Amino acid sequence: MSAPAGGGLAWRQARAGLLLALPSAALILVFFFGPVLYGLWLSLTDFDLYAIGDPSAARFVGLGNYAHALGAPDFWNSLRITLVYAFVGAPLSVAVSLAAALLVDARTTRWKPFFRAVYFAPVVTTLVAVAIVWRYLYQPQYGLVNAFLGRFGIPHVDWLGDPHWALPAILGLAVWKNFGYNLLIFVAGLQNVPRELHEAAELDGASGWQRFWAVTLPDLAPVFLFVSVTTVINYFQLFAEPYVMTQGGPLKSTNSLVLLMYEQGFRWWRLGYAAALAFLLFAVILAATAVQMRLQARERRA
Amino acid sequence: MRPRTGTLLLNAVLVAGAALTVAPLLWMLSASLMPTGQANTSPPPLLPSRVTFEHYVELFSHLNLARPFGNSLLVSAVGTLCTLVTSSMAGYAFAKLRFPGREGLFRVLLAAMLVPAQVGMLPLFLMLKGMGLVNTYAGVLVPWLASVFGIFLVRQYAQAIPDDLLNSARLDGAGEWRIYRSIVLPNLAPVLATLAVFVFMSSWNDFLWPLVVLSDDRRYTLPVALASLVGEHVQDTELMMAGAVVTVLPVLLVFIVLQRWYIRGVMAGSVKG
Numbered sequence: 001m002s003a004p005a006g007g008g009l010a011w012r013q014a015r016a017g018l019l020l021a022l023p024s025a026a027l028i029l030v031f032f033f034g035p036v037l038y039g040l041w042l043s044l045t046d047f048d049l050y051a052i053g054d055p056s057a058a059r060f061v062g063l064g065n066y067a068h069a070l071g072a073p074d075f076w077n078s079l080r081i082t083l084v085y086a087f088v089g090a091p092l093s094v095a096v097s098l099a100a101a102l103l104v105d106a107r108t109t110r111w112k113p114f115f116r117a118v119y120f121a122p123v124v125t126t127l128v129a130v131a132i133v134w135r136y137l138y139q140p141q142y143g144l145v146n147a148f149l150g151r152f153g154i155p156h157v158d159w160l161g162d163p164h165w166a167l168p169a170i171l172g173l174a175v176w177k178n179f180g181y182n183l184l185i186f187v188a189g190l191q192n193v194p195r196e197l198h199e200a201a202e203l204d205g206a207s208g209w210q211r212f213w214a215v216t217l218p219d220l221a222p223v224f225l226f227v228s229v230t231t232v233i234n235y236f237q238l239f240a241e242p243y244v245m246t247q248g249g250p251l252k253s254t255n256s257l258v259l260l261m262y263e264q265g266f267r268w269w270r271l272g273y274a275a276a277l278a279f280l281l282f283a284v285i286l287a288a289t290a291v292q293m294r295l296q297a298r299e300r301r302a
Numbered sequence: 303m304r305p306r307t308g309t310l311l312l313n314a315v316l317v318a319g320a321a322l323t324v325a326p327l328l329w330m331l332s333a334s335l336m337p338t339g340q341a342n343t344s345p346p347p348l349l350p351s352r353v354t355f356e357h358y359v360e361l362f363s364h365l366n367l368a369r370p371f372g373n374s375l376l377v378s379a380v381g382t383l384c385t386l387v388t389s390s391m392a393g394y395a396f397a398k399l400r401f402p403g404r405e406g407l408f409r410v411l412l413a414a415m416l417v418p419a420q421v422g423m424l425p426l427f428l429m430l431k432g433m434g435l436v437n438t439y440a441g442v443l444v445p446w447l448a449s450v451f452g453i454f455l456v457r458q459y460a461q462a463i464p465d466d467l468l469n470s471a472r473l474d475g476a477g478e479w480r481i482y483r484s485i486v487l488p489n490l491a492p493v494l495a496t497l498a499v500f501v502f503m504s505s506w507n508d509f510l511w512p513l514v515v516l517s518d519d520r521r522y523t524l525p526v527a528l529a530s531l532v533g534e535h536v537q538d539t540e541l542m543m544a545g546a547v548v549t550v551l552p553v554l555l556v557f558i559v560l561q562r563w564y565i566r567g568v569m570a571g572s573v574k575g
Contacts, residue, residue, distance in 0.1 A: 009472060010400070012477075012478060013399050013400055013401070013478065014399070014400060014401040014402065015401075015478075016395070016399055016401075016478030016479065016482075017395040017399030017400065017401030017404065018395075018401045018402075020391040020392060020394060020395035020399065020482065021391070021392045021395040021396060021401070021404075021407065023387075023388045023391065023392070023448065024388040024389065024391065024392035024411075024448040024449075024453055025392065025407060025411065027388065027447045027448035028411055028414060028448050028450060031422075031426060031429075031444050031445070031447070031448075032414050032417075032422055033410075033414065034425075034429065035422035035423075035425040035426040035429060036417055036421055036422045036425070038425035038428070038429065039421055039422060039424060039425040042424065042425055042428075052428075052431070100319060103312060103315060103316055103319070104316065106312055108308070108309040108312060108313075109312060109313065109316060110313055115316050115319075115320060116565075117558075117561060118320045118323055118324060119319070119320065119323055120557075120565075121323065121324065121327065121554065121557070122323060122326075122327070124503055124507075124553050124554060124556075124557040124564070125327070125507075125550045125553065125554065126506065126507045126524070126525055126528075126546075126549045126550050126553060127507060127509060127525070128507075128509050128525035128526075128528055128529050128549070129525070129528060129545075129546040129549040129550045130326065130327075130330075130546070130550070132528065132529075132532050132542055132545075132546050133326050133327075133329070133330045133543065133546050134326060135532075136333070136341070136539050136542070136543070137326060137329070141342075141344060142341065142342050142343065142344055142346050142539075143346065144325075144329060144346050147345055147346050176323070176326070180323075181568060184565060184568050184569065185568065185569065188569045233418070236418075237418055237419075237420065239420075239509075239510055240509045240510065243509075243529070244529055244532070258420055258510075261420060261424075262510070262514075265424045266427075266514060271424050271428065274424050275424050275425065278418075278420050278421045278423070278424065279421065281418065281420065281421075282417065282418055282421050285418060286416075
């Protein structure tokens with residue numbers, strides 16, 4: 001039987017639907033969309049420490065904050081570093097995840113759930129806590145990283161103290177911390193690749209490597225797009241790693257855009273300028289996402 | 303013979319990878335049990351020369367880490383509860399109840415997922431300051447009151463509840479609120495378990511927002527307390543490792559026990575809708 005007709009029932013359902021959706025919708029509108037719009041206004045003012053005490057002290061400066069950012073070496077430095085995080089760190093992370101997923105999902109692998117859980121463990125750990133742990137691991141004299149590499153004859157490196165090495169060191173922690181997440185998504189994707197396709201390719205005499213390129217990768221394409229887009233977005237927002245390990249140093253070589261925003265906003269209380277930085281980050285993320293979608297779409301047409 | 307060597311090699315690589323992955327965590331645990339100063343010797347020792355719990359004792363006596371531990375527990379538990387209540391209601395409504403503006407509202411909420419959280423953070427701080435909520439538990443809780451991801455997750459799952467089940471209850475004269483409580487909620491139990499683990503872990507591990515909104519160290523959550531502790535005790539490797547263990551252990555335990563639910567959430571998050 002179909003749903004009982006009658007205006008009364010339909011009206012009661014509509015009222016219930018509205019009431020049930022209301023708390024979430026109101027909270028998200030007030031505490032998320034509200035601040036985003038407020039932030040847009042803030043970014044057009046010179047809101048600073050004085051304005052915190054007396055908001056009427058803030059003056060409208062138009063696009064002044066944006067112009068200031070685009071003329072500030074600190075902004076370009078942080079943008080460059082953030083782009084390195086996003087376009088070196090994220091692909092590295094995705095590559096490690098995919099390689100590990102292929103190994104975990106291989107037919108002859110034993111204890112699959114065990115490996116899955118172990119590789120996933122860093123994902124659930126508290127970032128601040130493990131960033132502190134890695135700070136000690138990277139310690140030049142007593143750290144395990146140098147001790148381990150020393151066994152292979154690699155000379156000691158002052159990982160977090162050397163402007164050339166601090167950024168790669170932070171990426172090392174970031175990849176370790178989150179490769180397990182995408183691994184899980186890749187494993188789920190791999191299990192959806194039809195077995196028959198593999199078997200057919202095997203009968204045709206395709207090697208493991210050829211099967212990977214011809215069968216696995218194309219079938220994984222949608223998962224791959226999802227994973228790359230979300231991972232790049234996450235690496236654009238890197239904050240706690242440099243905050244805990246290097247405070248953005250040495251010589252600002254690890255200072256991400258979010259860290260710059262945090263410092264401008266909450267250390268120097270230049271809230272108008274910091275709000276503009278947040279919107280610039282948003283614009284960069286949107287642009288990067290659009291580019292990735294484009295590239296992937298073109299790839300698929302080709 | 304070749305396939306067997308291949309299998310052996312494959313499993314060896316996996317074991318080596320697993321060892322590298324857990325090494326930082328095992329070293330953290332091991333160093334936390336070393337006597338003061340042992341971790342700062344060369345070559346770096348892997349195991350404590352003598353197992354001691356003095357650093358844990360110091361954390362909970364002098365440094366009073368029990369307080370931030372309790373704060374984190376409180377914020378994560380209440381936040382999880384709030385998200386479960388609001389998301390289960392909204393997720394069900396968006397999936398099953400017809401009301402004007404439903405699709406439009408859902409699309410607006412989904413758009414929130416596109417905006418990085420940092421964009422709203424500074425102005426939210428100023429808003430809460432105006433409301434007198436800066437440096438309060440309520441202030442830390444604000445981002446955990448409702449969740450777009452939660453609504454999305456519940457909605458996906460709720461779509462599978464048969465309409466006949468709901469309609470026959472309506473024919474029996476049950477009110478909409480009772481249907482939600484006694485039919486919908488029990489049916490949503492698995493997805494709510496997933497969401498609970500997810501939100502609990504995210505709020506426990508959250509750093510930037512509590513760092514921004516809290517200024518009084520009596521209200522610090524564990525990650526914020528730990529980050530401020532490392533400023534004063536950077537030389538005390540063993541003590542800091544004990545602090546890291548205390549922070550990481552609860553979420554690691556939750557993960558080990560409730561793995562199944564958590565992993566399901568990760569997979570569901572990757573489903574495009």
